[in-house]
Amino acid sequence: MIRVQDVSYEIDGTQVLTDVSVDIAKGGITALIGPNGAGKSTLLSLIARLQQLQNGAIWVDDMQIGNCADRVLAQHLSILPQMAAQTPRLTVQELVAFGRYPYHRGRPGAEDDAQVARALQVFELSELAQRPLEALSGGQRQRAQIAMIFAQDTDYVLLDEPLNNLDIAASRSLMWTLQHMCRDHGKTIVIVLHDINVASRYADMIVAMKGGQIVRHGSPTQIVDAGLVRDVFGTDAPVVEVNGERLVMI
Numbered sequence: 001m002i003r004v005q006d007v008s009y010e011i012d013g014t015q016v017l018t019d020v021s022v023d024i025a026k027g028g029i030t031a032l033i034g035p036n037g038a039g040k041s042t043l044l045s046l047i048a049r050l051q052q053l054q055n056g057a058i059w060v061d062d063m064q065i066g067n068c069a070d071r072v073l074a075q076h077l078s079i080l081p082q083m084a085a086q087t088p089r090l091t092v093q094e095l096v097a098f099g100r101y102p103y104h105r106g107r108p109g110a111e112d113d114a115q116v117a118r119a120l121q122v123f124e125l126s127e128l129a130q131r132p133l134e135a136l137s138g139g140q141r142q143r144a145q146i147a148m149i150f151a152q153d154t155d156y157v158l159l160d161e162p163l164n165n166l167d168i169a170a171s172r173s174l175m176w177t178l179q180h181m182c183r184d185h186g187k188t189i190v191i192v193l194h195d196i197n198v199a200s201r202y203a204d205m206i207v208a209m210k211g212g213q214i215v216r217h218g219s220p221t222q223i224v225d226a227g228l229v230r231d232v233f234g235t236d237a238p239v240v241e242v243n244g245e246r247l248v249m250i
């Protein structure tokens with residue numbers, strides 16, 4: 001479980017998160033949703049210790065952020081930030097192999113090579129393995145970044161808007177892959193999504209944020225309704241039920 005307790009955060013005197021407390025259950029997909037500027041990316045980067053906590057506390061299982069070694073945490077939790085660093089000359093295979101670094105620190109072994117091959121295969125990148133990143137489409141590059149995260153093979157995976165740049169087919173394929181990773185490999189995925197309908201359809205739990213606070217937390221069928229859309233996004237959109245799933249008529 002990821003436990004966030006009384007976390008507030010300010011940037012240049014502006015309060016970005018206020019008293020955020022949430023328990024993110026182990027296993028399955030938890031989607032963070034909310035309007036631009038709600039604090040979703042900030043919360044994700046505090047959990048991944050990309051930014052330093054100012055107050056409050058965060059635990060990933062029994063590891064407290066700030067009190068455990070980066071290398072130890074990197075074997076349990078990985079993150080794909082919204083603006084992942086670009087290294088255009090690297091090949092896809094080299095990028096994905098970086099995901100293994102916390103394990104081998106420069107000396108990859110057979111298990112590392114096998115994990116890289118597996119990630120390339122799962123994300124349908126085997127044929128592009130030797131291509132430099134600069135010769136890929138935006139969507140292919142995004143898939144390569146996600147494959148690198150999966151090669152890291154951590155229990156917890158944090159993804160900040162991974163559907164950016166992906167077309168409908170690639171988005172569906174990625175969401176199915178994430179579900180498969182959770183159901184068959186016991187992963188816990190926390191994902192920032194802009195499309196509430198993708199969250200409603202694929203997430204097990206949704207955490208809705210607004211103005212630096214958590215306003216709702218529950219399963220899609222518990223919380224996705226016209227009131228949520230109005231309260232969180234400030235717009236009146238009808239919500240219909242299709243095959244037992246909630247769909248917002250955007």
Ligand SMILES: Nc1ncnc2c1ncn2[C@@H]1O[C@H](COP(=O)(O)OP(=O)(O)OP(=O)(O)O)[C@@H](O)[C@H]1O
Pocket residue numbers: 011012016034035036037038039040041042043
């Ligand atoms: N480096 C920064 N300097 C100043 N303000 C920042 C900085 N980073 C974030 N903020 C502010 O913090 C608030 C929360 O930003 P954050 O990126 O966490 O929101 P978000 O919910 O992820 O938004 P989005 O959906 O647009 O990505 C915003 O008001 C943003 O302008």
